[in-house]
Each structure stands twice: as structure tokens, then as C-alpha cells.
Amino acid sequence: MTIAMKRSAALSRISPSATIAITQKARDLVAAGRTDIISLSIGEPDFDTPEHVADAARSAIASGKTKYPPVAGIPALKEAISAKFERDSGLRYASSETVVCSGAKQVISNALLATLNPGDEVLIPAPYWVSYPQLTQLCGAVPVFIETRIEDGFLLQPDALERAITPRTRWLMLNSPSNPSGAVLGADALASLAAVLLRHPHVWILSDDIYEHLVYGETQFATIAQVEPALRDRVLTVNGVSKAYAMTGWRIGYAGGPAPLVKAIELIQSQLTGGACSISQWAAVAALNGPQTELVAARESFRRRRDLVVGMLNDTPGLTCPTPHGAFYAYPSCASFIGRTAPSGKVIRTDEDFVAELLEQTGVAVVHGSAFGAGPNFRVSYAASVENLTEACRRIQQFCSLMQ
Template identity: 50%
Template sequence: MARRAAELRAAGRDVIDLTLGEPDFAPPAHVGEAAVEAALRPLGYTPSNGIPALREAALAAIARDRGLLYGGDEIAVGCGAKQVIFNAFMATLTKGDEVIIPTPYWASYPDMVRLVGASPVFIHCPAGTGFRLSPDDLAAAITPRTRWIIINAPGNPSGVDYDGEHLHALAEVLRRHPHVMAMSDEIYAHIRYADEAYASLAMVAPDLRSRILIVDGVSKAYAMTGWRVGWGFGPADLIARISAIQGQNCTQTATLSQIAAVAALTGPQQVLAERKAIYRARRDSGVALLSRSDHLQTITPAGAFYLFPALKRGLDDVAVADRLLEAGVATVPGSAFGAPGHLRLSFATELGTLDEGCRRIVAALGASL
């Protein structure tokens, strides 16, 4: 949809693009300054699991932000969170293995699972339950071939968030199935709107830590998607295998990017709160505008930067997204995330543009249905 929106724009059409899955900000200024300074020095290869300064900064960040203490052999660094996830699957999965993926999901998970020959197993998590994975549904989906469950919170595209109580119930299921690992994708952990402190599986179930891989990085929090730096915290044996795959794949993520990521993690952090306030204002404005449509049901997302309204009356999301594009606003149909009947709108978009996009959606739905 982003490509089609760009084509229409190139042809002179007025199209608002709400498809983007990345912050619309620049990285904090000190990140760029550190990179410029480093670029003038010789930059060679680094260890495949990252420069020590980056590993130390990421370990200090998770200790500071989530109270989790990991050792130097419990962190792997990759080209974005995405590569860490892929390396972990490659290190652990074989044909016939299963990975449980709650829907709606980040569109890359199922393809990554399939690429290494394993099978995604989807659990439908309806809007009515806040898109949360039910512990009973999880228990019912686990088989002897299950290798991983994925928990992504705050979630893309739904903004789902979990409280400690819910995570305790999921942990209880995992305790009954010791062959299952949990991938906790926490890439949006710094973009949360709830007042309660962040809770994640490793925080509420320390006894399961040897079975949990936390994935995080600088992409979303520090607006550094293009720099390609992410990391994973987990048990040393898994981390060693992930790093071995990294080393034979592209050796390491770019040295310059690693230096920039250190600057992001160790520099002033108030940019996180400032940008969260901006996202929150956009979210609230978008939800208010979409609520004017009789055809949409929008849950206020607890995190990340997407609105994920449900289309009422069984409307087809792909057809609606096509029609909205014609009306001058690009969205992503929920089918791309395993959730037909929804649309994803990114509010990583300047407020005035987002508002105009939402008005166009409401008008187009109202006019054509």
C-alpha cells in the first residue's frame, strides 16, 4: 500500500500515507553527532555480538528500565531486532517444528518461521479481549512440536499490552510445558501510554528466564530504524548459537550504527518521554476522529503507534483499503496481520496530516456505504 500510495503521489494525486511502520522523527541529535565523529576514524570489523560498549549499554538499559540483570554472555546483537528473531529461529527450528503466533501479528513472524522450514500456528486474539492471548487458548495450542510462543507487547499492529496478572497466567501455562520457549518482542516497550509500569514475561516469571528471549533495539524508541541495530537477551547457550549464525551471516551490524546506538542508550533520555507525549496526542486525536464513523470500532491502543479499527458489518478490509486509497488515504488491510476486517493506520505521522487522513476515512466510509 505504501508503494501504491507513492505511485499515486508521483502521478500528482493528493494521497496521505498512513502505512508507515517507523517513527517520523530524526534520531536524537547526539546520535548523529557521535556517528559523524566516528565516521572520520578507521572503523573495522567488530565481534559478531557487538562492540563491548554497546553490549554494556544495552545491559545497563534493561537493568535500568526493567530491573532485569543479564550477563555479558546473555546478549546477542543483530541488524535490527528482526535479525535477532530470525537468527533465533534459525538456531532452534527445523522442519515440523511449530511456533505459536497470536493474531493480529507483526507480518514478518510467520514468514520468518516458514523460511526456516517450521510452521506457524495462529491463535486468534479478538478485539473484544483487547487482542490479548488467552492462557486457555495458549494451553490448547501447544503440541509436542511447539518450540516457541511469541509475545509482542506493546504489539504491532494492535497496540496490545499485558498486565502482570495476565503474564502470570501465561507463565503458568509455560511451566506446564517445559519444551516451549517464549520470544518476548519488546521493541515498542518505550512507546506505552499506560500509567502502570511495564511488565514483561521475564519480569513476572524469573524462574522461566532460561526459556525466554527478549528482543529489543533502537529502531522504534530512538527513531533509528535505518541504522539496523537490535539485540536479544536470553540464556547463554542460545545467545552463543544466535551469535554464531550472525557471524557467518553478515559478521555484525555496521560498526558506525553500533556507535550511534551506544550514544542513543547512554545519552539524555528525555526524548523518549517527549516523543511519547507527541504520539499520545496523535493517538487521542485519531481515535476521536475515527469514532465519528458508524463503520469503525476503534480500541484505544495501549502502546506502539498504530490505530487498528475494526470494520463493522463484515466489511472486507482489502476492498475498503483499496477504496480509501482512491479517496486519498493509504492504510494497511488487517489481513496483512492475520486479522481480516481491520485496518492499520500509523500515527507516526504529523498531527495535521493524521487528522486529515482520519477525516478522509470517515468521509469516504460514510459516503460510499
């Protein structure tokens, strides 16, 4: 007799990530013998970690830096983080105001666990990174979505923010450049949002800047604690090495913020996991302090790929793709295909149907926009080779042209 596992209330409030589910589906098709799969569903750079960073990890192992590290991070990395914040954004964070975690995802989880109570509200502009509502719900709090519009370039508008704030609002999640839309909130846009936030001192701001270095010129990167210093004591500025330095597997994220919040994050982390991997921390020191040339080269390469993908998607009758100014995602609308019939005879009722059919018929894996809270759209990650991107977009064009 099997005994059913009892689920906790917390577990029943969360669900698996759609991004991971689609990536897995593409892998399953490959395992089942499909040789034509091109996966544009995952959010990670296709470059290798820079050699000097890998060298720093090898020397950390060779010199025995393999013991439990301090919970909030090794002093060398905390210094590198303070220097990075000052160098890139003019933000001064003392050691007591920085913390290192196992990925930006853990920074965000720790911060929410440390501050949310059941019934609290977290404002999440849509489309959003899938983990924000899930982590909010894990804490028993309520995600409150704020719609953004394709006509506004998916940028959060101050009046929409103002309308969404209630006495129960605890956090506003800001993510610029955005996953999935690639939208970038420049200094002026952030200043207009800051003006609203200054009127609501109970609202804290989590600025997820993980795609900071992937901005393509049209709008400069800015972060809210820099744009409005009066908000500094209620802003958590989150960042990490995953996307900038092609270090997704090393699991290092970090944050700067007010000391009491940083202390609370450290306390949660001390019980959940302890300090982040010591070897990865030494690698992150080399990434932040070392030459930034590979970062510039990666950005240029992403820009070329963005132009290729956005161009080919916009050349597809029926698709509309706004130009993303940052990150490595395009977020085209497939609204004109809803209600139409795919070559297989299946009627496309949602963007989820569109991407399922696209994968089945053409072998191209992308993620439906409704998973990010805004559709009918789909997210294409252009962190893939030019060859694969060209072929995938060609197949998308053909798929769309056959739709009745």
C-alpha cells in the same frame, strides 16, 4: 532466450510484506502524479534521530571506528544493553548473554534459524507482526495462529495458549506493545501466561519488546523474563533502537537470553552478515546511555496523536476502534462495511477491498487487517503529523459516510 530463475524451496515458502506493498502503491500513485496521498501505512517514527546520537556516529567515523566489529557486538554496546535491561526491567544479562544484530528483525531471524527444524511449530497470537509467520516458514517450520478477540483488547488468553501447545511447539512469540493492535500485556496478564508456560518446559518464548517505550500509562510495560524469573532460561528478550530513538535506518537490534541460544545466534550471524554496522553501534551506545528526554517527549506526542485518531475513528458511524495502549497504531474494525457498496460502485467484500478503495478514492493509505491475520480491520499508523492525521481521518469519515 530467457532462462527462468530456479526458486529455492525456502523462497517459495515466503511472500512479500503487505505493509511494504501498500507503502509502495502509495509511492507509485505519487510518482504517477497524485498529489493528495497521505500514507499511514508505514511503521516508523516521524521524528529525527536525536542530535547527540548522530554526533556519536560522526565521531565514530572521525576516529576510525570503521573496521569489522565483533560478531556479537562491540563491548561498549553490550555493556550499555546489560545496563538498559537492568535499569528498565531488573533483568541481569552478562556479556555472554547479549547479542547485537542488524535490527530486531535480524535477531528474530537468527534465533529462528538457529532453533527450528521442519515441522516444528511456532505459536503466533493474531493479529501479528507480518514477519513472524514468514520467518517461521522460511525455516521450514509451521506457524500456528492463536486468535485473540477485540472484546479482550486483543490480549492473548491463557486458556487459548494452553489449547494451542503441542509436543511440536518450539516457540511462543509475544509482542507487547503489539504491532498492529497496540495491545499491552501488563504484569498480571503476563503472569497468567507464564503459569501456563511453566507447565510446558519445551516451549521457549520470544518476547519482542521493540515498542517498550511507547506505552501510554494505562498499563505499565512489563516483560515476561522479569515477571516470571523461573522462565528466564528459555526466554529471548528482544529489543532495539529503531522505534524508541527514531533510528529505523541505523539497523541496530539486540537481545538478552540464555548463553547457549545467544552463542547460536552469533554463529548464524557470523556466516550471514557478521557484526552489525560499527558506526550504528556507537550511535546506539549514545542512545542507550544518553539522556532519555527526547523519548519522553516523543511518547507524549504519540499519545496526543493516538487520542486524536481514535477519537475521530470512533466518531465515524460504522467504525469501532479500541483504544490502543501502546506502539503507534490504531486497529479499527470495518466489519459493518463488508457487503456494502463504495461510491465507485465496487462492492466491499473484504478489508483488503476496503483499504484498496479508500486509497483509490481518498488517497489515504492504511493496511488491511487480514495481512496481520485478523480482520476485517485496518491498521492506521499515527506516526504522522497532526495535520495529516486530521485530514486523513476526515477523509476516512467522508468515505464511510458515502458507503451504500
